[in-house]
Amino acid sequence: xxxxxxxxxxxxxxxxxxxxxxxxxxxxxxxxxxxxxxxxxxxxxxxxxxxxxxxxxxxxxxxxxxxxxxxxxxxxxxxxxxxxxxxxxxxxxxxxxxxxxxxxxxxxxxxxxxxxxxxxxxxxxxxxxxxxxxxxxxxxxxxxxxxxxxxxxxxxxxxxxxxxxxxxxxxxxxxxxxxxxxxxxxxxxxxxxxxxxxxxxxxxxxxxxxxxxxxxxxxxxxxxxxxxxxxxxxxxxxxxxxxxxxxxxxxxxxxxxxxxxxxxxxxxxxxxxxxxxxxxxxxxxxxxxxxxxxxxxxxxxxxxxxxxxxxxxxxxxxxx
Amino acid sequence: xxxxxxxxxxxxxxxxxxxxxxxxxxxxxxxxxxxxxxxxxxxxxxxxxxxxxxxxxxxxxxxxxxxxxxxxxxxxxxxxxxxxxxxxxxxxxxxxxxxxxxxxxxxxxxxxxxxxxxxxxxxxxxxxxxxxxxxxxxxxxxxxxxxxxxxxxxxxxxxxxxxxxxxxxxxxxxxxxxxxxxxxxxxxxxxxxxxxxxxxxxxxxxxxxxxxxxxxxxxxxxxxxxxxxxxxxxxxxxxxxxxxxxxxxxxxxxxxxxxxxxxxxxxxxxxxxxxxxxxxxxxxxxxxxxxxxxxxxxxxxxxxxxxxxxxxxxxxxxxxxxxxxxxxx
Numbered sequence: 269x270x271x272x273x274x275x276x277x278x279x280x281x282x283x284x285x286x287x288x289x290x291x292x293x294x295x296x297x298x299x300x301x302x303x304x305x306x307x308x309x310x311x312x313x314x315x316x317x318x319x320x321x322x323x324x325x326x327x328x329x330x331x332x333x334x335x336x337x338x339x340x341x342x343x344x345x346x347x348x349x350x351x352x353x354x355x356x357x358x359x360x361x362x363x364x365x366x367x368x369x370x371x372x373x374x375x376x377x378x379x380x381x382x383x384x385x386x387x388x389x390x391x392x393x394x395x396x397x398x399x400x401x402x403x404x405x406x407x408x409x410x411x412x413x414x415x416x417x418x419x420x421x422x423x424x425x426x427x428x429x430x431x432x433x434x435x436x437x438x439x440x441x442x443x444x445x446x447x448x449x450x451x452x453x454x455x456x457x458x459x460x461x462x463x464x465x466x467x468x469x470x471x472x473x474x475x476x477x478x479x480x481x482x483x484x485x486x487x488x489x490x491x492x493x494x495x496x497x498x499x500x501x502x503x504x505x506x507x508x509x510x511x512x513x514x515x516x517x518x519x520x521x522x523x524x525x526x527x528x529x530x531x532x533x534x535x536x537x538x539x540x541x542x543x544x545x546x547x548x549x550x551x552x553x554x555x556x557x558x559x560x561x562x563x564x565x566x567x568x569x570x571x572x573x574x575x576x577x578x579x580x581x582x583x584x585x586x587x588x
Numbered sequence: 589x590x591x592x593x594x595x596x597x598x599x600x601x602x603x604x605x606x607x608x609x610x611x612x613x614x615x616x617x618x619x620x621x622x623x624x625x626x627x628x629x630x631x632x633x634x635x636x637x638x639x640x641x642x643x644x645x646x647x648x649x650x651x652x653x654x655x656x657x658x659x660x661x662x663x664x665x666x667x668x669x670x671x672x673x674x675x676x677x678x679x680x681x682x683x684x685x686x687x688x689x690x691x692x693x694x695x696x697x698x699x700x701x702x703x704x705x706x707x708x709x710x711x712x713x714x715x716x717x718x719x720x721x722x723x724x725x726x727x728x729x730x731x732x733x734x735x736x737x738x739x740x741x742x743x744x745x746x747x748x749x750x751x752x753x754x755x756x757x758x759x760x761x762x763x764x765x766x767x768x769x770x771x772x773x774x775x776x777x778x779x780x781x782x783x784x785x786x787x788x789x790x791x792x793x794x795x796x797x798x799x800x801x802x803x804x805x806x807x808x809x810x811x812x813x814x815x816x817x818x819x820x821x822x823x824x825x826x827x828x829x830x831x832x833x834x835x836x837x838x839x840x841x842x843x844x845x846x847x848x849x850x851x852x853x854x855x856x857x858x859x860x861x862x863x864x865x866x867x868x869x870x871x872x873x874x875x876x877x878x879x880x881x882x883x884x885x886x887x888x889x890x891x892x893x894x895x896x897x898x899x900x901x902x903x904x905x906x907x908x909x910x911x912x913x914x915x916x917x
Contacts, residue, residue, distance in 0.1 A: 428897060432611045445618065529859065552745070566733070567738075571733040575726065
């Protein structure tokens, strides 16, 4: 019994010893990350949005069913004509109802909608960003390393073909073919946005492989795969982190643009759809409390992705 | 000293042409796999079967798909873009009218963006890590994160709705009290251009800056910058003459990304400002299933992008002598 326990402890010890350097690297990376105020701010915004996305009920003052004057369902009355006159209602704090950011023309609380929409934006940003990075970066690395061979040719011709198709109009075609669900919008964004990653990573790889350390690795007998993933990839990783973040932010903004053009799943809640609804109901220049918050929310989330991405670049590539 | 061989260039031109053919084929398939057809807006329930058949016949929809495809490819080789069913004009005429308008709006924002962006990027990259860099960089990222139509609305709200200084839509005054001369046309266009230009440039310049900044920062560690400093050249000369020129290489590639961004921005911004350009045309064509116009619009944009990409590859070899294309042939 006793010997077994000591065995346990020794394997634990060994595991800890093995993992110690990695933890150490993570810890120093974290401390370098926190040196960037921009990254910390980005992370803070990100965490707030994650909390909003996961527990909207905790933060939102009402449920999405809530209607001004009537309160939560089931409703025992209907809105009177004078009450409808006052919608969209500017911010009100208790009198005649509580809606810190006012209401829209349907009487829903703007703050409530804002918080419940975080999930959608988060999902679209992360999924589309990850998808396009996972496709774009490896293809860019391979294409750049085998520059001027048939492998590079094939990948680049494919990129050329996709690149000739303008992003948003092409996205509209894809969404029209596959239907306007959130998943299809994500797939559409990923299909069109991995190209940037591929082109930039290829360009970087093209100039990196001329460096002397790649030459010496080659002379030392390293295989192509080893050179690509061991010697070149660490040097392009910072850039691909930046592009992952950029893709995520771009995806969120693209979804908003699509919603503005009327291509969105209008049964779901999103900031882009909120903005679309303002325009549809003709209150763009009358209801600032309805116009400003969704745009600000979009901006802050996209900015959070950019902030984190660019600070990560500094962490993985410390040059100062 | 040519760094690019004639044979390589010829090969690239042929390949670009083939790329365009593939893009056209892809478009043909994709546009036709969208549900619906432009024919639905022309027929109504009162029509007899024969009438509908006749309309289908006129637009060549009764032919088998492969023959439509062959016809489409042959027509495009000879520069025949067909007629638009919704605009009832020749598509080529429509393109010729719309393309310059988009180029006026987005060409000017492109120029503004690619002058301001690299300059700010150069400055931030050179002084990377300073407080000035941090604050300018993070605020420009905030700008870059704004939805374009939203910031356009805010500008319209301020300059049009609130102050009443600038017009918020169209390219020309709708019912002018002045006569159309070359001067008044130009003045009128500039007047209408101001707000869209401001809205797009407000966001657009950051793209170029984002490429320039890290590139500039990488260059600061190169030997030739060290050498230039050691020679006793002033900081300004080193930055402008020795570092910035080399740091511009990725920006050149980025300009192509910027070109694609033009059309994306055009789609939304032209919609906001009712600017009668290509962006609006292509979206309306796709949404109303006007295949002749949508195909032609995609084709024009694709041709533009393919030609520009070819052009950058040539420029690339001149900017960075280390990269040689077509050497091994």
